[in-house]
Amino acid sequence: xxxxxxxxxxxxxxxxxxxxxxxxxxxxxxxxxxxxxxxxxxxxxxxxxxxxxxxxxxxxxxxxxxxxxxxxxxxxxxxxxxxxxxxxxxxxxxxxxxxxxxxxxxxxxxxxxxxxxxxxxxxxxxxxxxxxxxxxxxxxxxxxxxxxxxxxxxxxxxxxxxxxxxxxxxxxxxxxxxxxxxxxxxxxxxxxxxxxxxx
Numbered sequence: 001x002x003x004x005x006x007x008x009x010x011x012x013x014x015x016x017x018x019x020x021x022x023x024x025x026x027x028x029x030x031x032x033x034x035x036x037x038x039x040x041x042x043x044x045x046x047x048x049x050x051x052x053x054x055x056x057x058x059x060x061x062x063x064x065x066x067x068x069x070x071x072x073x074x075x076x077x078x079x080x081x082x083x084x085x086x087x088x089x090x091x092x093x094x095x096x097x098x099x100x101x102x103x104x105x106x107x108x109x110x111x112x113x114x115x116x117x118x119x120x121x122x123x124x125x126x127x128x129x130x131x132x133x134x135x136x137x138x139x140x141x142x143x144x145x146x147x148x149x150x151x152x153x154x155x156x157x158x159x160x161x162x163x164x165x166x167x168x169x170x171x172x173x174x175x176x177x178x179x180x181x182x183x184x185x186x187x188x189x190x191x192x193x194x195x196x197x198x199x
Contacts, residue, residue, distance in 0.1 A: 029182070033175050040168030044161040052157020056149045063145035069131050070139045075101035077115060077123045084117035093117045099125060103133030111135045 081097040094114045103109045113127045113135060130136045140148060 027179075027182070029175055029179050033172060036168055036171050036175070040164050043164040044168075047164065048157040048161025051160040052153040055156035056153030059149035059152045060145060063140050063148065066136075066139040067142075067145070070128050070136055072126050073101045073103075073129050074124050075099040075113065075127045077119055077121050077125065078110065080121050081115050081117055081119040081123075099127060101127060101129070103129065105133065107133075109133050 076099065078098045078100050082095045084093050084095070093116060095117045096112050097115045097119065098110065099113045099115070100108055100110045109129075111127075111134075113125060115123070115125045119125070128136050128138050
């Protein structure tokens with residue numbers, strides 16, 4: 001029994017770059033769409049990559065500056081820390097409490113820091129301060145900074161690339177509507193001529 005050829009055998013080969021080739025079926029709107037597609041892809045890829053890389057380097061520099069300027073300081077609890085409750089269990093048993101430390105200017109500073117639940121007054125804890133002796137969070141390590149910077153770079157790059165891409169989609173939809181209108185107009189002009197009998 002002879003096998004029938006598959007439907008793929010009847011498909012015409014895909015013609016790449018047909019909008020750029022000179023042929024009688026290509027219209028100006030096809031060439032315009034080709035330029036729109038090319039421009040959108042170039043701007044999306046180049047713009048997305050450049051802004052993503054710039055954002056990554058910016059975040060890495062900022063986090064490296066934090067690591068260089070922020071420093072650990074020994075502080076003392078000025079009150080008993082609250083005991084652990086069900087709501088603090090999710091925070092690894094750490095609660096907010098008042099602490100006091102001596103800054104680089106030699107003056108005493110006070111603030112709130114997260115400490116182990118149930119800690120007693122006078123317990124020493126390590127806190128992080130910035131250049132103005134204000135409490136800050138622990139700076140990100142080098143590996144954490146690299147991961148954070150990479151994630152920000154990807155998000156920023158993708159967001160920037162999405163803008164020209166969406167703009168290009170809108171332009172192409174309008175060109176498609178215009179192309180369909182031109183087809184309708186041409187059909188209205190020449191369609192009735194095909195039904196006429198000659199002879």
